Structure formats: C-alpha cells, structure tokens
Amino acid sequence: MPDATAAPLAASEYGLVAVALKMGLTLLVLLAFIFAAFWLLKRYGGKFGIGPAGRGGTLRLIDHLPVGPRKSVVVVRFLDKDLVLGITEQSITFLTEAEHVPAADFADTLAHNTQRSDAS
Known part of the structure; x- marks a missing residue:
C-alpha cells in the first residue's frame, strides 16, 4: 500500500520550486526594468531637464x-x-x-x- 504522506510532500516540494522560479523570474524582470530606466534617464534625461545634464x-x-x-x-x-x-x-x-x-x-x-x- 502506498504511503499517504508521500503524495502531499511531493506536491508541496513541486509547489515551492514553482514559487521560487516565479519569484526569481519576477526579480529578473524588475531588475531589467530598473536598469532600462536608468539607461534611458542617463541617455535622454538631459533633453527633458532631468539629471546632471539637464540642470540649468x-x-x-x-x-x-x-x-x-x-x-x-x-x-x-x-x-x-x-x-x-x-x-x-x-x-x-x-x-x-x-x-x-x-x-x-x-x-x-x-x-x-x-x-x-x-x-x-
């Protein structure tokens, strides 16, 4: 007879791995957004008066x-x-x-x- 505690344990491990992967992917997307915003500000900020190049x-x-x-x-x-x-x-x-x-x-x-x- 199969062990009754083995099935819930396997399902919870798979759930933790899925949550960890989802959290890691979300963190990577967030960091990519921050770096893209920083690059855009550095590159084009002066034209709009933002950042050191735009100070009057x-x-x-x-x-x-x-x-x-x-x-x-x-x-x-x-x-x-x-x-x-x-x-x-x-x-x-x-x-x-x-x-x-x-x-x-x-x-x-x-x-x-x-x-x-x-x-x-």
Missing part, C-alpha cells in the same frame, strides 16, 4: 582631467566664464579664466572659412 544652474562642471592620484584639473563654467581649477586633497587652486565661447556649428565654421579663403 549657473555652475557647471565642463571637464575633468586626472593628473595624478587624487589630483586633477577641472574646467567649471560659472555664468559666462570658464574657470580652470587645480584640485588636490588639501586645496583648490585657481589657475586661469577665459570667456565662454559657444561652439559653432561645423557647417557655419566651414562656410565662414570658405568665404574667407575665396576673398583672399
């Missing part, structure tokens, strides 16, 4: 160049000035300042240089 503040970090361990040179834009700063663990040193000149479009630059060369 007056102080912006333009570029960063590490020159040694815990030492770097950064370019910071404040209002219409580009400030070049040296940064170490102990201090921040002002190196130079320049007026910010917006980058011209390649087609405009090419047309300007072509007109200038034709005139000479």
